[in-house]
Structure formats: C-alpha cells, structure tokens
Amino acid sequence: MNEMKPSVSSGRKLSGVWIIPLVAAVIGLWMVIHTAMTEGPSITIDFKTAEGLEAGKTKVRILSHEIGLVEDVVLKADVSGVTATVKLDPEAKPLLREDTQFWVVRARVGAGGVSGLGTLLSGAYIEMAPGAAAEGRKAYVALEAPPLTAVGAPGLRLTLFSDRAGSVSIGNAVLFHGYRVGRVEAATFNSDRQQVRYDIFIDAPFHELIHSATRFWDISGIDFDASATGIQLNTGSMETVLLGGLSFGTPPGVAAGEPVADGTEFTLYGSYNAILENPYEYGTHYVVSFRQSLRGLAPGAPVEYRGIQVGRVERILLKELSGMGMGADRTDVPIPVLIYLEPGRLQIPDSEDSVSLLRTNIEQSVRDGMRATLQTGNLLTGRQLISFDFYPEQAAAELGQFEQYTTVPTIDTGLAQLQTQVSELFKKLNALPLEETVAGTNRAVAKLDGALVSLTAALDSANAMLSSTDTTELSGELVASLQKLRVVLDGFSQNAELYKSLNASLRSLDATLDNTRNLTRQLSDKPNSLLLPARTEPDPIPRANRQ
Amino acid sequence: MNQPATAAERGLASCHLCMKLASEDSHRCPRCGTRLHLRKTASIQRTLALLVTAAILYAPANILPIMVTDQLGQPIESTILGGVILLMQLGSIPIAAIIFIASVLVPLSKLLIMFYLCWSVSYGPPVNQRQRTVLYRITEFIGKWSMLDVFVVAILVALVQLGDLLVIRPGGAALAFAGVVMVTILAAESFDPRLMWDKGQSNNEAEQQ
Numbered sequence: 144m145n146e147m148k149p150s151v152s153s154g155r156k157l158s159g160v161w162i163i164p165l166v167a168a169v170i171g172l173w174m175v176i177h178t179a180m181t182e183g184p185s186i187t188i189d190f191k192t193a194e195g196l197e198a199g200k201t202k203v204r205i206l207s208h209e210i211g212l213v214e215d216v217v218l219k220a221d222v223s224g225v226t227a228t229v230k231l232d233p234e235a236k237p238l239l240r241e242d243t244q245f246w247v248v249r250a251r252v253g254a255g256g257v258s259g260l261g262t263l264l265s266g267a268y269i270e271m272a273p274g275a276a277a278e279g280r281k282a283y284v285a286l287e288a289p290p291l292t293a294v295g296a297p298g299l300r301l302t303l304f305s306d307r308a309g310s311v312s313i314g315n316a317v318l319f320h321g322y323r324v325g326r327v328e329a330a331t332f333n334s335d336r337q338q339v340r341y342d343i344f345i346d347a348p349f350h351e352l353i354h355s356a357t358r359f360w361d362i363s364g365i366d367f368d369a370s371a372t373g374i375q376l377n378t379g380s381m382e383t384v385l386l387g388g389l390s391f392g393t394p395p396g397v398a399a400g401e402p403v404a405d406g407t408e409f410t411l412y413g414s415y416n417a418i419l420e421n422p423y424e425y426g427t428h429y430v431v432s433f434r435q436s437l438r439g440l441a442p443g444a445p446v447e448y449r450g451i452q453v454g455r456v457e458r459i460l461l462k463e464l465s466g467m468g469m470g471a472d473r474t475d476v477p478i479p480v481l482i483y484l485e486p487g488r489l490q491i492p493d494s495e496d497s498v499s500l501l502r503t504n505i506e507q508s509v510r511d512g513m514r515a516t517l518q519t520g521n522l523l524t525g526r527q528l529i530s531f532d533f534y535p536e537q538a539a540a541e542l543g544q545f546e547q548y549t550t551v552p553t554i555d556t557g558l559a560q561l562q563t564q565v566s567e568l569f570k571k572l573n574a575l576p577l578e579e580t581v582a583g584t585n586r587a588v589a590k591l592d593g594a595l596v597s598l599t600a601a602l603d604s605a606n607a608m609l610s611s612t613d614t615t616e617l618s619g620e621l622v623a624s625l626q627k628l629r630v631v632l633d634g635f636s637q638n639a640e641l642y643k644s645l646n647a648s649l650r651s652l653d654a655t656l657d658n659t660r661n662l663t664r665q666l667s668d669k670p671n672s673l674l675l676p677a678r679t680e681p682d683p684i685p686r687a688n689r690q
Numbered sequence: 691m692n693q694p695a696t697a698a699e700r701g702l703a704s705c706h707l708c709m710k711l712a713s714e715d716s717h718r719c720p721r722c723g724t725r726l727h728l729r730k731t732a733s734i735q736r737t738l739a740l741l742v743t744a745a746i747l748y749a750p751a752n753i754l755p756i757m758v759t760d761q762l763g764q765p766i767e768s769t770i771l772g773g774v775i776l777l778m779q780l781g782s783i784p785i786a787a788i789i790f791i792a793s794v795l796v797p798l799s800k801l802l803i804m805f806y807l808c809w810s811v812s813y814g815p816p817v818n819q820r821q822r823t824v825l826y827r828i829t830e831f832i833g834k835w836s837m838l839d840v841f842v843v844a845i846l847v848a849l850v851q852l853g854d855l856l857v858i859r860p861g862g863a864a865l866a867f868a869g870v871v872m873v874t875i876l877a878a879e880s881f882d883p884r885l886m887w888d889k890g891q892s893n894n895e896a897e898q899q
Contacts (some may be wrong), residue, residue: 158735160880163873164742171746202764209765265764 183211183231186244188269189284193218193225195267203229203245203269210271212237221439229269230560234580239281240274246286258289288313291328292344298325299350299403303341303359303389304333305411310363310387317343318362318390321380324349327389341411343389355400356393356424356487360412363387368416377415390415394422400492423487425498429505430460430548431515431529432477435555439527440517446482455483456529462548477553479545480531505551512537515553564597699886703728730882734808738806740877741804747869748797755861757843762854767861770794770839792838793867800874803829804881811885833878840868 190196196216203211211231218225231239250259262268269285272293291314292298305311307331317325325345333340345353364384366377378384389411393399412418437459446454460479464516486501487493505513512535517669520528534554541552665672694852697704703726705719712720719726730736738784753848755767768776770793777786810822843864 158732158739160732160736160739164739164746167743167746167869171749200766261762265762609890 148232149541171331175177176557181233183233184236184281185214185228185230185240186225186239186280187282188229189219189224190227191224191285191287193227195249195262196225196227196312197266197267198227200266201268203235203271204248205235205271205273207236208342210238211269225500229271229356235271237278238271238273240278241276241280243280243283243291244272244286245269245283246275246289248289252472285567289491292346297347297348298352299345299353300328300405301343301345301353301403302406302408303411304336304338304408305341305361305413306338307413308332308339309361309411309413311341311361311389312387312409315347315363315386316380316382318380318383318388319349319352319392321390324352339411341389346649351402353391353403355403355407355492356397357403357409358394358412358418358422358424359389359391359409360415360418361387362415368415382588394418397422397487398490400494401496405522423485424481424493425487425495426454427486427498427502428457428548429484430479430545430550431482431484432479432545432550433517433552433553433555434477435517437478437480437517437527439519439525440480440529441526442529444526445520446484446529446531450530451489453486453488453531454482457481457483460545479550480529481548495591499647502549508533509542509551510539512539513551515551516551516555698728706730729884729888730880733880733882733885734811734878737804737877738808740873740880741801741808744797744801744870744873744877745874747866748801749866751863751866751870752794754863756839756863756867757846757860758859760857760859762856763798769861769863770867789839789842792835795830796835796838797867797870797874800829800878804874804877807881817850819886823883826883826886829878833875837868837871840864840871882890 146638193216195201196213198213198216201213202209203213209232211229214230215228216225217228235494246269247267248259248262248270249255250263259267270289272290307390311327311330313327313330315327316323317327325343327341327343329340329342331340331342332338362383364378364387368373368375368377380388382388410424412421440459441454442458444456445452446456458481460481462481464476484501485493486497491500496600507530512533513531514534514537516530516532517527518530520526531551537554540552543552633639697711701714703714704711705722705724705726707724708719708722710719710721712726714726714728717726718724752770755769756773757768759766759768770789774786774790774794775791777783807822807825807829810818814822843860846858847860850856
C-alpha cells in the first residue's frame with residue numbers, strides 16, 4: 144500500500160490567483176502614468192480682487208466650455224491683488240499664448256445690456272480668450288472687464304485723442320453713415336497729453352474705410368444749434384443719443400489718404416462742424432520772423448504760396464521771444480510768428496508722408512530762393528497775410544531754428560519794401576552830381592541872359608520902327624478914305640431922294656403883279672376867255688312851287 | 691487536558707459544499723461529488739493576492755471623486771475624505787463619523803486584519819490563537835457594512851435626477867470602492883480559518899508532550 148501512495152510535495156508554488164493583483168497593479172500604474180502624461184499646464188493669473196474666485200471651485204472656461212480649475216488663490220505679498228494658480232486641461236496647452244486673455248465672468252448689468260446672469264447661481268468663472276502670438280507664457284494678468292473684441296478678430300485698432308471726455312464711454316458704437324462698424328474698447332485719461340484717450344476697434348471689412356485723412360467726431364447726445372439761419376437739431380441713432388458714440392468720415396474736398404496701420408493716432412473732434420472747420424489732420428509748424436510791423440496779422444490769417452492758401456498763422460511767439468531774454472540789444476529784433484502749414488490743402492494725400500514731403504520741398508525751395516513775406520491782403524482793413532514766393536535775386540539761404548521750430552528766411556515787402564525803395568531812390572538822388580549840374584545850369588543861364596538882352600534890343604528897334612512918321616501918315620489917309628465911303632453910303636439912306644423913288648417904283652411893280660395874278664387865274668379857269676366874251680348868268684328869280 | 695482527536699488526524703476531510711466527512715483518500719465527496727480537500731487549496735496565497743488587489747484599488751477609491759453633483763451645469767466632485775471633512779466643517783459630526791467608519795475605517799481595518807491573519811498563520815507566534823479568532827470574528831462582523839458607501843451613491847444616483855437642475859453621477863471612486871469591498875469579501879472567503887487552529891493544535895500538542 145505504501146508503494147501505491149503518491150509522493151506529495153509540499154513545495155510552495157505560486158498560485159495563479161496572483162494574476163488578479165498584478166492586473167490591478169498594472170491598471171493602476173497605467174492610470175497614474177496616463178494622468179501624469181496627459182496632465183495639463185499649470186499657470187498663474189493675477190487678479191485685482193479675488194471676488195468670485197474660490198480654490199477648487201472656480202472653473203476656467205473657453206466659449207463656456209470648461210477647460211481648467213482654480214487650484215489655489217493666494218494674496219500677493221504687497222496686498223496689491225491675488226494670484227490664482229490654475230490647472231488647465233491638456234487641450235488648453237496650445238491655447239496659452241503671449242496674448243491670451245483671462246477675465247472673470249460675473250453678472251453685469253449696464254446700459255449696454257445684461258450679461259453673465261448664469262453666474263448668479265453657479266458662481267463666477269474665469270473666461271479665457273485664446274491668443275495668436277507665440278506660445279509658452281505661464282503667468283498672466285487678468286483683464287478688469289471682458290474684452291469687447293475677441294483676440295485675433297480681423298479689423299483695425301486705433302487710438303483717438305480728445306480734449307474733452309464728452310459722453311463717449313467703453314462699449315459705445317463707432318458708426319459710419321449711421322451703421323455700426325466698430326466700438327470703443329477703452330477710455331483713459333492721458334496725463335502727459337492732458338487729453339482723453341480712446342481705444343477703438345473697427346471690424347473687418349470696414350477697417351478699409353479708414354485712411355489717413357479720415358476724421359472722427361463725437362455723435363453722442365443731441366447737437367442743438369440755434370443761429371440766424373434757424374434752429375438745427377442733429378442726432379444719431381437712439382443708442383448714440385442715450386449711450387454715446389462716435390462717427391467718422393472724410394470732410395468734403397479732402398483727398399483720400401493712405402491706409403493706416405494698427406494703433407494709428409487720430410484726433411476726436413467734438414462735432415462734425417468742428418471737422419469742417421479743421422478739415423486737415425496733418426500739418427507742420429514753421430516760424431517766420433519779421434522786422435516790420437505785424438499790425439493786421441492775426442492768428443488764423445492765411446499763409447499762402449503764390450496766392451494759394453497752404454496754412455494759417457498760429458500765433459505770434461512773443462512769450463518765447465521774451466523768454467529768450469533779448470538783453471541790451473532790444474532794438475530791431477525780428478518778431479517770430481508761428482505758422483501751421485497743411486499739405487492737405489494742396490490736394491495731396493493728408494498724411495504723415497505728405498508732411499515730410501512738404502518739409503523736404505520747403506528746405507529745397509529756400510535754397511532756390513523761396514522766402515516768406517508779409518503782405519497786405521486787404522487794403523481797407525489792413526489785414527495782413529504771409530506769402531511764400533520765389534525771389535531769385537536773393538542769395539541762397541538755409542532753414543534756421545527757433546526754439547523747437549524750424550524757421551524760414553523772410554524778406555520785407557509791401558509798404559516796408561516801398562519804404563526801402565523810396566529811400567534807395569533818395570539815396571540815388573543824393574548821389575547824383577547836382578553841384579556840377581547847377582553850375583552848368585548857371586553858366587547856361589548867364590548865356591541865356593545875354594541872349595535876352597539882345598532880344599530886348601531887337602524888340603526896341605522894332606518898336607521904334609513902328610512909331611515912325613511914315614506909319615502915322617498912312618493912317619491919316621486911311622481915315623480920309625473911310626469918310627468918303629460914309630458919304631457914299633449916306634446917299635442910300637432912308638431920307639435920301641434916291642431911296643424914296645426906289646421905294647415908289649417897287650410899290651407900283653407890286654400892284655402890277657397883283658393884276659397879273661388875277662389874269663392868270665382867269666386864264667387857268669377859262670383858257671378861252673381871251674377870245675370869247677364872258678357869258679354872264681342872269682340873276683335867279685325866286686318863285687312858288689308848282690302844284 | 692485531553693482534547694478529542696480532529697477529523698484531520700483521523701484522515702477525514704470535510705466536503706466544502708455539504709460538509710460530509712469523507713476519507714481523505716477519496717478525491718470526491720461520496721455524497722455530492724465535490725472535490726475533497728483537507729484544507730482550502732492555496733488559501734493563504736489567494737487571500738494575500740486578493741488583499742493586495744484590494745489595497746491597490748483602495749488608492750483610487752480615495753483619490754478619485756466618488757460622486758459628481760451637477761448643480762445647474764456646474765459639476766461638483768466630492769471624494770470620500772473630502773465629503774467627511776465637509777460634513778465635519780458643517781457640524782454634522784455623527785454623519786461624518788458614520789461615513790468615516792463605513793468608508794474608511796471598516797475597509798481599511800478589514801484589510802489590515804486580514805493581512806495580519808495571513809502573516810500570523812504562517813509565521814506568527816502560536817500563543818495568539820485566541821486573539822486571532824477574535825480578529826477573525828471582527829472581520830466577519832464588519833464585512834457586512836463595508837458596502838455602505840457604494841449603496842449611498844447608488845441610491846443617490848437613482849433618486850437625484852432632476853434634469854438640468856441637479857444630477858448626481860457616480861465618480862470613478864465608486865467603482866474602485868465597490869471593487870475593494872468585493873475583493874475583500876472574496877479574500878475573507880478564500881481564507882481558511884482552520885489554518886489558524888491547525889497551528890494552535892500542533893502547538894498545543896507540542897505543549898502537551
């Protein structure tokens with residue numbers, strides 16, 4: 144029996160059941176590795192306030208799709224804000240760019256609308272706008288408010304500067320012919336320029352409407368204008384009346400400019416009328432100094448080039464002049480006048496390039512003899528203007544410098560020039576050899592004197608000849624002849640016999656002619672009366688009517 | 691003290707299924723045909739393997755969220771320990787204690803006790819026989835309650851389905867936790883308590899000689 148018994152080995156064999164923990168361990172390990180491999184990036188975001196931020200709760204979303212979670216919120220060391228550590232999903236990694244933006248979405252109620260109502264119940268969350276720049280940033284600063292324009296949206300970002308804030312605020316519309324083409328993204332006060340700065344965004348494709356000659360103006364509220372021509376009321380859309388807005392366009396008569404780049408600066412005018420008054424955007428300052436009287440030269444006076452207005456007088460730089468400390472030599476200091484030249488007036492594109500072109504041209508022209516002159520524009524009012532023209536007789540000159548402005552050389556003209564010319568004439572007259580001339584004249588006059596003496600003698604002899612006896616006898620005979628003529632004429636006078644008989648003869652001739660007239664009439668009536676006796680009609684006898 | 695002879699000493703093995711004592715030499719139970727073994731085969735190894743599995747599963751069961759509450763579309767994930775801490779902060783100490791005992795203390799102590807039993811059966815000092823028995827009874831007792839957490843989640847998921855307003859979903863830890871509970875049950879099942887007493891028997895015998 145003992146041989147039949149199988150030999151039993153009690154050697155420890157590994158049971159197959161160990162597969163189970165092995166599989167579990169492998170699955171667990173795989174999960175750990177997978178999690179580690181697919182772990183998303185961790186970033187930090189700085190916030191001004193931790194309002195609505197809760198570690199482990201606040202989500203990060205993109206297009207409302209959850210993409211991360213706030214893991215930790217810590218106060219900054221200088222208590223200037225909080226830093227949130229955010230764990231993002233791996234899918235968010237390529238979206239983290241240099242210009243990626245984060246902001247907290249909360250319920251916001253404003254004049255422009257209500258947004259984020261869902262966060263009232265669910266709590267605030269962090270919205271993320273993916274960027275387009277280079278990857279790799281790990282620390283961000285959150286925006287104060289949601290960006291009005293998505294990152295990378297096609298369009299044009301511009302900066303406007305205005306002297307007064309008006310009623311334009313963030314989110315206001317930018318209109319073109321009343322159609323909404325953009326919006327105001329930011330409004331800040333620039334203390335350096337003492338101006339309000341607006342950042343606006345023009346959506347594509349309307350950004351092509353913007354060029355260097357474009358002007359922007361405020362259309363907020365109602366523009367009310369009462370003048371002699373009547374009452375004018377201009378309003379934009381209801382939205383702009385209530386909330387404010389901007390519009391832009393090109394002033395009439397201004398040539399279209401060149402396309403502008405992102406971030407170009409423009410001036411924001413208070414109204415459309417302000418643009419009509421200042422249709423040109425770009426210009427450059429020059430200084431012209433005159434030694435003559437500036438009476439009649441007021442700020443705003445035209446600056447012309449051969450009669451075409453190219454700019455205007457800005458002001459007279461008296462302050463700068465006195466600031467320079469003229470010192471002892473106060474006499475005959477030329478008075479500088481600041482002028483503003485606008486290339487747009489010459490129908491060339493109103494742009495920065497045109498300004499530099501103008502400056503180059505002026506520099507060259509001055510070398511060729513161009514000068515500024517002060518001229519009288521209106522003789523009645525004495526208004527003066529500044530004119531540029533070429534004076535080839537002038538020596539070549541260069542542009543100068545006064546304070547920060549470039550100066551253009553000037554020459555004196557007008558009345559001052561006339562004065563100069565007159566004085567030059569007198570100088571020439573002075574220089575004439577008058578002494579010699581007078582001496583020569585004296586000599587000539589002396590000779591003339593002699594000639595006159597001989598002339599007197601000649602006249603005397605003529606006189607003597609006239610008063611001689613021959614001439615007296617001649618007149619006595621003439622008198623005798625005239626007396627005889629009178630006697631002859633007396634014979635024909637009224638009382639003379641001859642006159643009387645002549646008169647009687649004429650009267651009888653008259654009577655004869657009368658008779659002849661009767662005869663002639665009779666003959667014309669009855670031409671045969673010369674031959675036949677005249678037949679007389681019996682006198683008519685009245686009688687009664689026959690019954 | 692003379693102890694009665696054990697079945698094993700007489701060459702008899704108990705059937706796993708019908709408990710009939712049959713000769714050790716016969717391979718199958720003469721009554722029900724089940725394979726006969728003197729002791730459960732590879733009991734310690736199986737128990738250990740399942741315990742290791744349970745230990746591995748215990749890690750995700752505590753790290754991963756056991757329950758996800760979608761409140762107005764905002765998912766809130768809660769782990770077991772996180773929930774306990776939250777309840778404590780809210781002042782519900784009794785509920786926190788129940789959850790802590792049911793979800794952490796019970797499965798963990800069961801695991802550790804089982805590990806200890808496995809070790810002590812093979813290498814432990816024989817004097818602790820009675821202590822081992824007490825520990826074994828504890829595992830038997832507390833094992834009944836170890837599914838509590840899974841039940842809570844299962845009931846909540848089934849009950850709280852209020853559309854977009856509030857939805858409760860089971861998290862990854864629920865599955866892991868269920869795995870822990872089941873594997874520990876299987877481990878307890880595969881452990882043959884007679885092994886404890888076998889050793890004590892031999893010791894007792896040695897003492898008697």
